[in-house]
Amino acid sequence: MKVKVITSNPGKVAEYRKAFEGLGLEMEHLRLPYDEVQTSDLEEVVSKGMDEIVAKGVEDFIIDDSGLFIDALKGFPGVWSAYAQKTIGNQGILKLMEGVEDRGAEFRCCIGCCIGGRRIIVLGRSRGYIGTEARGAEGFGYDPIFYTDGGLSFAEIPLDEKNAISHRGDAVKKLEKELRSAGII
Numbered sequence: 794m795k796v797k798v799i800t801s802n803p804g805k806v807a808e809y810r811k812a813f814e815g816l817g818l819e820m821e822h823l824r825l826p827y828d829e830v831q832t833s834d835l836e837e838v839v840s841k842g843m844d845e846i847v848a849k850g851v852e853d854f855i856i857d858d859s860g861l862f863i864d865a866l867k868g869f870p871g872v873w874s875a876y877a878q879k880t881i882g883n884q885g886i887l888k889l890m891e892g893v894e895d896r897g898a899e900f901r902c903c904i905g906c907c908i909g910g911r912r913i914i915v916l917g918r919s920r921g922y923i924g925t926e927a928r929g930a931e932g933f934g935y936d937p938i939f940y941t942d943g944g945l946s947f948a949e950i951p952l953d954e955k956n957a958i959s960h961r962g963d964a965v966k967k968l969e970k971e972l973r974s975a976g977i978i
């Protein structure tokens with residue numbers, strides 16, 4: 794069965810392809826812009842996005858709204874992660890974190906999946922910390938500044954290892970469970 798991954802971000806598509814390998818779902822990239830409503834809630838962004846895409850007549854798709862929530866910055870950039878990445882970038886985040894002792898942070902990923910007429914929304918999380926420098930060339934976005942407890946950034950580990958511990962991997966596990974109990978996979 795083919796599932797469209799609706800995103801402007803090819804890095805997400807690569808992670809979904811790998812995660813669903815062997816589960817009988819083939820992930821196809823579709824660039825189809827949809828409105829990301831201004832709200833502090835990832836699930837609301839996803840739910841409204843799904844309404845808009847379904848209204849366009851598209852079926853069997855996944856959308857993903859993710860963000861980096863930094864403890865010491867009271868959750869910033871959070872739902873503004875895409876904007877912050879485009880404007881201040883990883884160097885700007887490192888600058889905001891200069892001299893800050895509490896470096897704890899969390900990635901969150903909300904997946905909205907419409908498949909076989911069903912609608913599933915799941916949320917995944919991954920805890921880590923913001924390093925003092927950007928390291929690594931894998932992944933995308935904030936990966937070079939988000940470190941795992943093992944001391945490596947998400948950009949220093951291969952894609953399958955990132956999937957095993959990431960927010961997106963966590964959300965995929967929940968989605969897989971829902972798809973299995975619905976008899977879709």
Ligand code: ITT
Nearest residue numbers: 800801802857858859860874875878933934935936
């Ligand atoms: P779409 O909305 O088109 O799917 P996007 O890249 O704008 O693509 P998000 O709004 O979900 O996606 O992401 C917000 C920001 O967080 C954006 O700058 C991403 O690059 C970044 N981001 C999302 N997931 C990430 C991950 O797994 N690792 C590093 N950065 C991530």
